[in-house]
Amino acid sequence: MTTELERCGSCAIRHQAVCGALSDAELMGLNRIARTRKIPAGQTVMADREPTDFFANIVSGAVKLSKVMPDGRQQIVGLLFPPDFLGRTYGTATPYYAEAASDVELCSFPRNRFEKLLGEFPNLEHRLFENTLNELDASREWMLLLGRKTAQEKVASFLVMIASRARSIGCHSNPGLNFARFEMPLSRADTADYLGLTIETVSRQITRLKAQGVIKLESSRGIVVPDIDELTAIAHQERD
Amino acid sequence: MTTELERCGSCAIRHQAVCGALSDAELMGLNRIARTRKIPAGQTVMADREPTDFFANIVSGAVKLSKVMPDGRQQIVGLLFPPDFLGRTYGTATPYYAEAASDVELCSFPRNRFEKLLGEFPNLEHRLFENTLNELDASREWMLLLGRKTAQEKVASFLVMIASRARSIGCHSNPGLNFARFEMPLSRADTADYLGLTIETVSRQITRLKAQGVIKLESSRGIVVPDIDELTAIAHQERD
């Protein structure tokens, strides 16, 4: 019993994840149905339109959600980091692919037992609801990016977003400080699919930002941003 | 009392709207705080980042949700028809503009009293949650459109979407039947802002679809689709 609770107690995402909403007693109920899974990079976690029998918290790594057209064109519609929640409650199939963008560690729950707990713990459902509202806000923000921003603005926006999320997933990057250094969680190909661009255009824009001195590259994935405000200005974050 | 209940009983959207989740007793509680409002076309209902003190069901008309960049570029991020719910629960400000796309009739509820009811009626919160999940799915669908579809595919997709929603808002259009006739709820300018295109491109693509015989125009807003499957094929609705 105590050990079980400790398992959660020592969990890196204990307080930020949906579990954060639960009392100790409730947490134990959730813990009882939880199972840790490791997924290697590139593997599909949930397939579009296919029923999935589980939900999960992301403990480490990154998961990308994407939609694919019959001819292969692809769009990434969401990116999940710890402590995000994976899975569409109420509806047996998710309307997109979920794929491990890196090696991923999940804390997963069987679908029906989790949904049962949802009914019992109003806190849990409420937390998931707020979560979903935030995802909706984020995806609408992304619609503005996809529909109206230039390639340069798109890439800058992406870097700003990663830089701010990087704080929550470790990486050198202080909240107050106007400086960031982080690893890109996606390949150029995935970045392109997230931004509605091609690989080549992403690459060119990164080169351009580098030439402008707005960012520095330590490696193809390692980015340093000396002045985040400058990058944000280029991203034309919407105001008004 | 009875009259109050009858007010809801005779409501056109009684069963589809969030109210549909409520018992008679609960409905009465909601009814007590409800107020009908009419909004003329073009008027702002909620302003980006400004606190709003109410939520509402859309009774008639259409409301567009949009984001605007400092330089005026605009993206419509959502379109609400009866019996959709308007407003972001839990968070005093909505992160976008809500504007009447046509004359609109609302059934509105004061923010704090409604949120109080949310706590008392789990059904109501649950219903709103499912609503939000559907909006999230729809907005991700739209991300694919914005990021990866051609102008022709975008316009075709938009028409398909309107044709299918048209069923729920009256208009000649049978569920089984492979034929539709409806009014565009948006001007060309708004359509462009919804699809991430310019007015001119939207116009050209509509002309093209007309030339191909896929649609007919009764007026600039009145559309006839003889064969919806054909239009859907052009829209390249994602499979797989």
Added chain:
DNA sequence: CGCGGGATTGAGCCGAATCAATGCAGGTGG
């Protein structure tokens, strides 16, 4: 050392944007 996958760079092209003119319907006033 050579191989292979990801990333960069370059040349040319094309689809959608821009700029500009014209068309069209509804409303208003002479």
Added chain:
DNA sequence: CCACCTGCATTGATTCGGCTCAATCCCGCG
């Protein structure tokens, strides 16, 4: 009733940003 305006939609000419195709480059790895 017609002339005129005004707001929306269409059409045309031209430009340009990002895509396509293709050639390296880079780096880790067998």
